[in-house]
Amino acid sequence: QITLKESGPTLVEPTQTLTLTCTFSGFSLTSSGVAVGWIRQSPGKALEWLALIKWDGDKRYSPSLRSRLTIIKDTSKKQVVLTMTDMDPVDTATYYCAHRRDYSHFDPWGQGILVTVSS
């Protein structure tokens, strides 16, 4: 059974850097075709894909947020870490990580973590 869980701060101040960790089980991020992505959802809004890291280390970012995002993996710890710099109140959202296989859909998703940006 594949599971993912997001962890990190639930409150950050404007201009700070957000660091979120996705801890997963049930799969290996060294297996061909496997990836982990980050997606966020502002309150009452639609889903927005942020970043993805593949089994071979290839990384992809949303063009609109590329300059602020970094994604890395630690396969031994079964973790994927996303950092987002220069946080702003508009970045308040639930942040999800999700498993992706074979260059396709996201399944399953973690439960998400609500991050509020406020001073």
Add this chain to the structure above:
Amino acid sequence: EVVMTQSPATLSVSPGERATLSCRASQSISIFLAWYQQKPGQPPRLLMYDASTRATGIPARFSGSGSGTEFTLTISSLQSEDFAVYYCQHYDSWPLTFGPGTRVDIK
């Protein structure tokens, strides 16, 4: 960037009725489309991928169709647990993008 649009924004349906949700891509994405269902306070749940393949455990009342730029998710007979928001997402190219969602509520 492929822009995904969904219609209608809200669909009011009575239990037992059929619901038809539309998703359109701004350029051809072949069949590289997924549908997700999201209920309040929950993460999205995969319903369909490759436009018409049901995910594991998804009831047969859900069906998907389409290719290129026009896609449809049909729920043949709405059950109480189907009232939710539905999102489409393409995976044809980078960046991955989602549609704005269709809310299915009780008429």
